[in-house]
Amino acid sequence: MRRFILNRILLSILTLVILSILIFLTAQVLPGNVGRAILGPLADQASVDAKNAELGYDRGLFTQYWDWISGVFTGDLGDSAVRSRSVGDILAGAIGNSAKLALLAFIIVVPLAVLGGVYAALKEGTLRDRLISLGGLSATAIPDFVWAVVLITILPLGIGIFKPTATAPPGSNVFEQVYYLILPAICLVFVLFGYIARMARAGTLEALDADYTRTAVIKGLPQRSVIRGHVLRNSLLPTIAVVATQLGYLIGGLVVIEVIFNYNGLGRELLIAAQRNDLPLLQSGVLIVGVVYLVATLVADIMYSVLNPRVRLGAEA
Amino acid sequence: MKSPKERLAGIRTQRSEIENHLIDELRAQRLDRRGFITHAARLGMGIPLAGFIATACAERDSLEDADEPNTDAPQQGGTLRVGGQTPSGALNPLLVGDQGGLTVLGQTGEYLTWSDGELALQPRLAEKWTPNEDGSVWTFNIRQGVTFHDGRPLTARDVTAAFDRMANPETGGNALSALTGVISPGSAVATDDYTVEFNLEAPNGNFPYLTSSDNYNAIIIPADDDPAEWPSTFIGTGPWKLDQSRPDEGFTLVRNPDYWGKQPVAEKIDYTFYGSEQAQILALQGNEVDVLVQFSVSGGKALLTNPDVVTTELRSSAHRQVHMRTDTDQFADKRVRRAMALLLNRSAIVDGLLDTKCELGNDSPFAPVFPSTAEGVAQREQNIDEAKKLLDAAGMADGFSVTLETWTNFEMPDYAQLIQDNARAAGIRVNLSITDAGTYYGDAVYGNSRWLDSTMGITEYGHRGVPNVFLGAPLTTEGTWNGAHFRSEEYDGLVRDYVAALEPEAQTTNAKKIQELLLDESPILFSYFYFFLSGAGSYVSGVETTAMGHADVSHAGII
Numbered sequence: 032m033r034r035f036i037l038n039r040i041l042l043s044i045l046t047l048v049i050l051s052i053l054i055f056l057t058a059q060v061l062p063g064n065v066g067r068a069i070l071g072p073l074a075d076q077a078s079v080d081a082k083n084a085e086l087g088y089d090r091g092l093f094t095q096y097w098d099w100i101s102g103v104f105t106g107d108l109g110d111s112a113v114r115s116r117s118v119g120d121i122l123a124g125a126i127g128n129s130a131k132l133a134l135l136a137f138i139i140v141v142p143l144a145v146l147g148g149v150y151a152a153l154k155e156g157t158l159r160d161r162l163i164s165l166g167g168l169s170a171t172a173i174p175d176f177v178w179a180v181v182l183i184t185i186l187p188l189g190i191g192i193f194k195p196t197a198t199a200p201p202g203s204n205v206f207e208q209v210y211y212l213i214l215p216a217i218c219l220v221f222v223l224f225g226y227i228a229r230m231a232r233a234g235t236l237e238a239l240d241a242d243y244t245r246t247a248v249i250k251g252l253p254q255r256s257v258i259r260g261h262v263l264r265n266s267l268l269p270t271i272a273v274v275a276t277q278l279g280y281l282i283g284g285l286v287v288i289e290v291i292f293n294y295n296g297l298g299r300e301l302l303i304a305a306q307r308n309d310l311p312l313l314q315s316g317v318l319i320v321g322v323v324y325l326v327a328t329l330v331a332d333i334m335y336s337v338l339n340p341r342v343r344l345g346a347e348a
Numbered sequence: 349m350k351s352p353k354e355r356l357a358g359i360r361t362q363r364s365e366i367e368n369h370l371i372d373e374l375r376a377q378r379l380d381r382r383g384f385i386t387h388a389a390r391l392g393m394g395i396p397l398a399g400f401i402a403t404a405c406a407e408r409d410s411l412e413d414a415d416e417p418n419t420d421a422p423q424q425g426g427t428l429r430v431g432g433q434t435p436s437g438a439l440n441p442l443l444v445g446d447q448g449g450l451t452v453l454g455q456t457g458e459y460l461t462w463s464d465g466e467l468a469l470q471p472r473l474a475e476k477w478t479p480n481e482d483g484s485v486w487t488f489n490i491r492q493g494v495t496f497h498d499g500r501p502l503t504a505r506d507v508t509a510a511f512d513r514m515a516n517p518e519t520g521g522n523a524l525s526a527l528t529g530v531i532s533p534g535s536a537v538a539t540d541d542y543t544v545e546f547n548l549e550a551p552n553g554n555f556p557y558l559t560s561s562d563n564y565n566a567i568i569i570p571a572d573d574d575p576a577e578w579p580s581t582f583i584g585t586g587p588w589k590l591d592q593s594r595p596d597e598g599f600t601l602v603r604n605p606d607y608w609g610k611q612p613v614a615e616k617i618d619y620t621f622y623g624s625e626q627a628q629i630l631a632l633q634g635n636e637v638d639v640l641v642q643f644s645v646s647g648g649k650a651l652l653t654n655p656d657v658v659t660t661e662l663r664s665s666a667h668r669q670v671h672m673r674t675d676t677d678q679f680a681d682k683r684v685r686r687a688m689a690l691l692l693n694r695s696a697i698v699d700g701l702l703d704t705k706c707e708l709g710n711d712s713p714f715a716p717v718f719p720s721t722a723e724g725v726a727q728r729e730q731n732i733d734e735a736k737k738l739l740d741a742a743g744m745a746d747g748f749s750v751t752l753e754t755w756t757n758f759e760m761p762d763y764a765q766l767i768q769d770n771a772r773a774a775g776i777r778v779n780l781s782i783t784d785a786g787t788y789y790g791d792a793v794y795g796n797s798r799w800l801d802s803t804m805g806i807t808e809y810g811h812r813g814v815p816n817v818f819l820g821a822p823l824t825t826e827g828t829w830n831g832a833h834f835r836s837e838e839y840d841g842l843v844r845d846y847v848a849a850l851e852p853e854a855q856t857t858n859a860k861k862i863q864e865l866l867l868d869e870s871p872i873l874f875s876y877f878y879f880f881l882s883g884a885g886s887y888v889s890g891v892e893t894t895a896m897g898h899a900d901v902s903h904a905g906i907i
Contacts, residue, residue, distance in 0.1 A: 067791050068437075071445055074520025076793060115438040115579050116595055124596070187634040195634035196627060198597060200618070293620075293627035295596050303623070307436060308786055 032336070039332050043325045050321045051103075055096050058310050058317075064088065065112045068308040086112075099314060108315045113307045118315050121300060126282065126319065129289075129296040132197070133281035135212050136219035141274060144224045148231025149266065153258070155236060164232065167225030176287040178218040183291075186214065197292035215292045219285070223277060230273045234266035241265065268338055275331030276324070283320030356404040359397070364478075366850055367391055374405050379852055382466060383719035387852045389469035390556050392477040398468075422889050422905025428614040430901060431628050431637035434596070434621035439579040441567050442513055445522040447810065447897040448621065450564035451641050454898040455601060455619070456497070457567025457584035460488055460507065460559040463813040465662050465894055467717065469556055473502065473568055473585060477559075483551040483850045488559065490542040494608045497581075497589040500570055504538035509571035511536040511546070514563075523565040525828075526558050526817050551848035553855065554814040561898050562813040587612045587902040597621060613890060613905035625758075632657060632883055638906070639891050640883040641899045645705045646759045651883045652703075658886050661705060661879040664811040664895030665715035668763060669822060670752075670873035671831035673803045678748050683738040685870040689728060690735040691770045694875050701759050701766065702878055709874035712866040713818030714859055717877065717895075720815070720852065722860030728867060732773045739774055747775025753798045754781075754806035755788035763875075764806055778804075800831050807831065811880065811895040819843045819862065822872065832871035839865055 066082035067074070074082075083089050087098065102108060108118035144167070151163040170178075187195045199211040238244060239262055247257045282297055289299035297316060304313035360368055370391065374384040381402040388398035433448035441453055460474035476489040494502040512533045514523040530552055537545045548555060559566060569575065569583055582590035587609060588601035598620040603612050620637060622628040625647040632640045632651065643651060651657050672679035672688060679685050694708055707716045710728055714721040739745055752767060754760050761782050768778040783798070788805075790797035799807055807829075809818060821829040824840050842865065846858035866872075880895040890904035 061786065064791065069443075070520035071437075071443055071522055075517050078518055078520045079791075113437040114596075115440065115576060121596070183630055183634070188630070194636065195630040196620075196622075196636050198620075201592065201594060201600070290624050291627060291630075293622050293624070293631070299623060303434075306784060306786060 035336055036333060039329055043329050046325060047318075047321065051100055051318055052096070054314055054317045054321070055092075055099065058314050059092065061305070061308055061310070061313075065308065065310055068112050099311075103315065103318065109311045111304075111312045112309045114309070114312075118312050121312060122297070122316055122319060125295055125297040125300040125316075128294060129282045129285070129298070131208070132212055132215060132219075132285070132294065132296060133278065135209060135216040136223070136281060137274075137278075139216060140220040140223045140227065143220065144227035145231045145267070145270060147224070148228035148233075148270070149235045149258075149263065151228065152232045152235035152239065152266070160232075163228060167228045169225070170221040171223070171225030173221070174287075175218050175222045175285075176291060178221050179215065179288055179291045182214055182217060195292070197289075197294035215285075215288050215294065218288055219281065227270060227273055227277075230270045231266065234269045235262060236266075238262040238266040264338065268335055271334050271338070272331050275327040275334075278327040279320060279324035282323045283316075356401060359401065363393075364391075366479075367393060369851060371401060371405065373852060374402060379719075382468075383852065386466070386468045386719045390554065391479065391850070392556070394476075395468060395470050420889050420907045422613050422903075422907055424613055424905070425615045426906055427616040427618055428639065428888070428901055428904055428906070429637045430617055430619045430639045430641065430899065431622055431631050432619060432641040432899070433625075433628070434623045438576070439582075440575045441565055441569060441578055442519055442521040442523075442575040444565060447642060450897050451899055452582075452599075452619070453564060453567050454561060454586075454900070455617070456582040456586045456588050456590060456604075457569065458586045459561045459563075459566050460490075460568070461556055461561075463557060463560040463562045463894060463896065465892065467719070467813045467895075469560055469813075473507075474559065477556050479553075479555075479850060483553045483555070483848060484548050486546045486548070486555050487539075488544045488546070490544060491608060492542050494585050495606055496570055496585055497583050497604060497606075498570075499606075502568065502585055503541045504544045505541075506568050506571045507544045508536040508538050510566060510568050511559075513575065514565055521565060523563055525821055526563050526812075528828075529820070529826075530555065530558060550844065551850075552816075553848060553850040554816055557812075557814045557816075560813065561894060562811075562896055564896060564898070588617060591616070610902075612902040614901070617901060632885070635885070638885050638888050639899065639901060639904065641893065642897060643881050643883060644758045645703045645878070645881065646701075646762070648881065648883070649703070652881075656886050657883045658888070659881060659883045660891075660893060661881050662893065662895045663707065663715075663717040663877075664880045665713070665717055665813075665815065665818070665877055666811040666880065666895065667709060667713075667715065667809055667874055667877045668760060669807050669809060669831075670767065670875070671802075671805055671807065671822070672871060672873075673831075673833055674869075674871050675833040675835070677803050678744065678750060679803065681742045682869050683742040684744060686868075687735040687738040687742070687774060688771065688776070689870045689873055690731045690738070691774055691776070692767065692873065692875055693730045693770055694728075695730075697763065697766055697875050701762055702876060705881065706876040706878040709876050710863065710867065711870055711872070711874050712863045713815045713823075713874060714863050715815070715877040718815055718859075720846075720855040720859045722856050722863055725860060725863045725867070730770075735774050739776075745775075747777060749777040749779060750804050751779045751781050751802070752804045752806065753783070753788060753802040755783050755785050757785065757808055760806050760808065767806075800829070802831070805831055810897070813896075816847055819846065823866075834869070834871035836865070836869065839869075 065088050066079040070079055070082055110117050111121055147163045151160040154160045183195045186193045193214045194211045197211050197215050199208045244261050247261045284298055285296055286298040286302050289296040301316045370387055373379040384402050385398045389395055432451045435449035436446040439449055439452055444450055444453055458472050462470045462472045464470055473491050474488040475491050477486055479486050490504050513519055514521045515527045515531045516533045530548055535547050539545050567584055587604055587607045589604040591602040592600040601617040628640055629643055629648050631637045651659055672685050689711055698706055752764050754764050764780050771778045788798050794800050799805055821827045823834055824843055825835045842858055842862045849855045882893045884891050887907050889907050892900040
């Protein structure tokens with residue numbers, strides 16, 4: 032088990048190094064330059080060059096990369112190129128906001144989708160199964176921004192409940208913050224429900240069809256015990272993997288939702304950084320999204336192995 | 349009691365030769381009331397006085413038709429919630445270059461003068477301003493007894509420091525677009541604690557506008573303060589002062605108890621930044637904000653028909669320039685440029701693209717809103733036959749292909765498509781290249797910018813109270829934004845004359861020559877000048893916006 036985890040961590044670190052190089056090189060090909068982004072289009076070229084030199088952007092690529100990546104390890108992500116704030120401050124606020132939204136969406140969607148998927152599997156072939164499966168799939172097929180616009184039009188603008196923006200006023204308590212976040216969270220529930228429920232359904236069907244379930248039934252165990260003790264434990268394996276990979280999307284990929292609901296999450300910050308050529312913010316932000324993906328995948332792998340010893344034994348063999 | 353006529357006679361004995369000349373122009377009806385007040389304010393005459401003279405002189409012209417704003421008196425106190433665009437960069441007064449940022453500057457900061465919704469100048473930190481005989485030296489009397497939010501007194505030194513910073517090419521300040529060639533560091537001299545003398549590089553009849561809210565970087569901050577630190581203090585002399593800043597989300601302002609002028613109506617302002625226009629509009633519709641600083645026709649149609657929202661529209665000089673490279677390729681021949689101009693169906697553009705919330709352009713920067721714009725210059729209209737003849741004469745009867753570059757900004761991509769459709773009538777195949785702002789502007793220097801290097805491109809220009817910037821940077825030989833690469837000694841000379849002119853009729857005479865020259869040369873297409881639209885809940889009154897994008901909410905509140 033320990034060896035399995037160590038292997039996974041080493042692989043994650045290697046992936047992270049490759050990812051950081053890719054991010055750094057990709058950021059270099061964006062049009063414009065940092066000095067120009069700071070001083071604006073009217074600054075003379077000499078001032079722009081001087082600013083680039085002051086910030087170290089006239090040095091070799093390797094030196095720049097090394098400075099950046101060593102700064103990441105010491106917690107010094109530098110300053111934003113176009114905003115008079117440190118990258119660390121900006122990203123900390125944005126990640127906190129994204130995490131709040133992701134958490135709320137997860138709290139709603141994971142139990143709902145897992146229950147829905149398991150229930151659909153148990154009622155396989157019935158109208159209820161079709162309703163859950165097709166309904167979930169249809170909801171997932173509709174893009175998140177469409178849900179956002181429809182929900183805003185019907186709820187805050189039509190009926191007058193919930194808020195069209197997700198940022199609560201300063202000094203709001205937890206309940207007020209949740210009230211502001213509920214609408215974007217519902218959009219995410221619609222988008223994620225079908226996918227997670229489908230996985231839970233497929234896993235449950237597979238588990239229901241497995242020999243160990245048949246044996247448990249033949250042994251005469253009550254149906255509730257069979258489902259709780261044999262089916263659910265195994266059926267949730269693929270669902271865990273799906274949920275984990277969605278975490279990265281929820282933390283850094285909700286660009287459109289965050290823009291529509293005027294929410295300062297990580298996705299919106301990354302979009303703004305890319306548009307304004309704010310390389311220090313963009314590089315570190317993308318790296319953090321990568322870290323979230325890797326950590327989520329790592330946690331999923333570990334949980335998977337805990338629940339299913341065949342996985343770790345296969346990896347250790 | 350003296351009659352208005354008798355009082356006018358008395359006033360005239362105390363006014364300068366130039367001011368009396370202006371009054372003569374008004375009496376001869378060569379200037380309308382609005383034009384008179386604008387010019388009078390530019391020359392340093394107070395608005396109330398100018399208004400009295402205009403009333404006394406002539407049958408008054410009716411002022412601009414506009415939707416009546418809410419005139420019910422607002423209640424004292426309370427919190428007003430304002431929504432505005434997220435600033436695109438740091439809130440450094442020297443570098444701010446976008447509407448989101450300039451609206452913030454104008455909340456706590458103040459200018460020497462204020463360019464109001466009618467483009468007339470009103471005194472703010474300057475009580476009075478006067479030119480010398482040729483307009484090469486302007487003297488500003490600074491208001492006494494004004495203090496910054498931290499208690500330091502405002503003096504002439506703060507004013508000279510602000511203009512020295514803005515005019516210094518090394519700082520790369522945004523105001524260089526307006527001040528280059530007008531003043532340089534050291535041009536502003538404090539002759540005593542409350543008098544500043546601006547020694548201009550050349551006579552300039554419109555100089556006071558460069559000290560106004562039109563030159564939005566020109567808020568006055570303490571001379572010794574670093575503008576880069578401004579986002580943490582919002583220091584200024586205005587009616588509001590910073591209570592709490594929430595970076596990237598907004599800020600809260602409270603009344604400045606030491607303000608030199610009238611105290612604000614509301615107790616507090618909660619200002620929220622919005623990253624997209626759609627979010628701003630939803631916020632107003634969803635009662636999340638009381639005032640929305642600006643919205644566009646393309647994004648905000650729902651507000652225009654919403655009975656719970658009062659929208660305000662201001663005529664402006666904001667526009668889109670379609671430049672055509674005059675030094676290379678097909679557009680080097682001015683007949684081809686004229687043909688392109690004649691292919692545009694401007695009425696369809698005005699109706700379809702902007703829902704009539706704009707005024708027609710006539711291929712020069714002289715917007716109808718400018719008092720100096722000459723009348724009697726024929727409006728260019730679509731004439732496909734004439735366009736074909738011009739192309740034939742230029743040896744391009746079969747048309748040609750050209751790439752039109754622009755970026756995804758409000759209605760600009762739709763405008764590009766309309767140009768593409770219109771051009772097809774004469775066989776011109778316009779290929780569209782629509783990118784993001786970063787790609788389009790590039791480094792914003794010749795040789796490394798699609799904006800400045802492309803054969804044809806669409807670029808957005810914000811409102812200005814006078815056309816000086818539009819006439820200079822994009823069109824003069826030395827212009828730094830000359831995407832058309834237009835070079836004409838005659839034009840450069842006319843612009844110099846226009847800029848130097850103090851008298852309104854001299855400005856209009858020069859304007860007419862420039863308008864006619866640009867119609868003939870057509871280096872840039874100016875199809876429309878769009879209105880500045882803002883909105884507020886129907887329960888709000890007293891909001892004053894300017895076409896530049898300022899929102900003065902100090903007299904606003906809930907009814």
